[in-house]
Amino acid sequence: GLECEILLMQFRLVAMAPVDPPHPAPQPFILPRACAVCFPSCSIDFTGQQQILIRGGFMVQVQLRDFKGQPKRYGGDFLLARLHSPKYRAGVAGQVLDHENGLYSVRFPLLWQGSAQFNVMMVHSSEAATVLRRLREKRPDRVFFASIFRHGRHSEKTLCNMCLPPDKGPLCNYTDLHYGEQWYCYKPKGLGCDTRYNHFIEGYAENLITKKEALLFQRFAHRILRRAVSFEENGRLFGAPFSAENTFNKASAITQCLTNKLVYMYGDSTLRQWFKYLLTVLPGLKNIPLEKVQKPGPFMAVDVTHNILLNYRFHGLPLRIMPVMINELRYIANELDGLTGGPNTVVTLGIWAHFSTFPVEVYIQRIRHIRKAVVRLLDRSPEIVVVVRTANPQALNEVESLFKSDWVTLQQDIVLRAMFKGINVMWVDAWQMCLAHLTLIVMRRRSFTVRHRINIPKCKYFLI
Structure with missing residues (x-):
């Protein structure tokens, strides 16, 4: 409701976000372009220059393609990457840079000398990220919380959350007095707000997305690229990688x-x-x-x-x-x-x-x-x-x-x-x-x- 929108605006004014979180580039949500719909032709592949040695590490460039095999022209896909060595039982995470045109640069530090393998995984396509953004902004109520109110043998259960529509009944205000952290419960009909006994999760909302959107989150929508590399001369052990021996x-x-x-x-x-x-x-x-x-x-x-x-x-x-x-x-x-x-x-x-x-x-x-x-x-x-x-x-x-x-x-x-x-x-x-x-x-x-x-x-x- 309007009250929840006002509360969110207050959060934004108070929070003064120190970063601009990664987000999909503004693009119309056209479901047929999503990899999850026509996944057999969707691919993650290299550009012509597969790997570039740079100071202290190396970089690969990854091109995402749509189901027709055509290079994507917009960014917003969520990728994760790692470099690991079974021989040394070591690994390191890669840093992914979105060029917002379907091309991604992945940089890995070189922490050991010799052979290694890197993996790049598309966790969510930009189309899936668009759905997640909508849920985050428009459906913060998709998890249900509740409390039991009790006095003697009489008890009642009501819903609770950080923001509740007041038109569904009077509210009990449990906002923290020191820091203003907000929390509300619907007031029980026969008990006072001071009889609140416990807190628990009541459940999860269903039917949040359409059947077509659900395809974006199927396991076959994820793609993993694996390649082997070797740094016999250029690699140098100058730091301690995450290692099972370390x-x-x-x-x-x-x-x-x-x-x-x-x-x-x-x-x-x-x-x-x-x-x-x-x-x-x-x-x-x-x-x-x-x-x-x-x-x-x-x-x-x-x-x-x-x-x-x-x-x-x-x-x-x-x-x-x-x-x-x-x-x-x-x-x-x-x-x-x-x-x-x-x-x-x-x-x-x-x-x-x-x-x-x-x-x-x-x-x-x-x-x-x-x-x-x-x-x-x-x-x-x-x-x-x-x-x-x-x-x-x-x-x-x-x-x-x-x-x-x-x-x-x-x-x-x-x-x-x-x-x-x-x-x-x-x-x-x-x-x-x-x-x-x-x-x-x-x-x-x-x-x-x-x-x-x-x-x-x-x-x-x-x-x-």
Whole structure:
């Protein structure tokens, strides 16, 4: 409704987006040109000059073609690329440049000498990206949230969201008093707004796109180009690629790194995996049962012998999770404002996955508030270590792509990096690490990738 449009305008004015997220070049949406409709003739291929050696790396040029075999004349396709070496068990992500005319340049750094193979994958065509843009801007309500209101034996359930049409009933306003993070629920008929008991995901909207548009997200719409290359003379090992051999994976080494550390983890399930992984591999770390603990958290673990304390708490709304008590819903910025800090304190942040159905301005505002809290924390405790975990690509089917597409995730990743630029934080680049993995698109819940995001070679770069 009009109120939601006004709210979005307010987000845009407050957020002051620091980047211009990648987007399809303005083109009429003509479905027959989409690769997914006539996929047998759609191709990704090289231009005449297949590879160009440049300082510190090499570049390939990729030409996309339509189903007739004709070169595309507009950009906006979403490509991912990686260079890897089975021999060295190493890999690195490529940087893709869209020339907005169907031609793409992919640049790879040369981090080792010898043979390698590079892959370029079209995750979404520009036509599919147009559909995703429409959903992001026009259907932020495509995930349903709800709360139970309870008083005595009487309970009611109502829908909740960041923005709700007020013409369907009176609203309960749960906007955060410190940072203005907005959240509303429809007021139950027989209970007050102060009887709200929990929060949970109610479901997902259906029939969001037409049957023809759905073809754009079928698996056969994706294209992968593979080529082998060799750098016997030009390649030189000048840096450490992401390598299965270049790890920090012994329990004793992790324990030594964590000794006398107080670690706070704030974020989504990708950080909760860190907590559970450390709890699994460190024999001295014991889980502390909290009262009425729920699967989403919060969690606490302690190693008394080595003076280690780990805390995990999920970020505030929106949250696509099972029922969680209202008193456990806390925004990261508020939590950071309550920390004292110190030389043995480590804060890790990871927040992105639950914002994928909202316009990017919503995410910008949330990260902006967290950034302010981080700056204040560093001002009062300069010796504290703050680690930011980036977003990562995921293995998604055609339905899941409508709710958490990598096309949206990349834009969030750009926002996150821009927001924390120039601030004394450290990074775990999960996006790059996933692309460098042996599988081009990696599921975020695979134990291999969780282990490697934690097994950073040098403790000084990542203190947990």
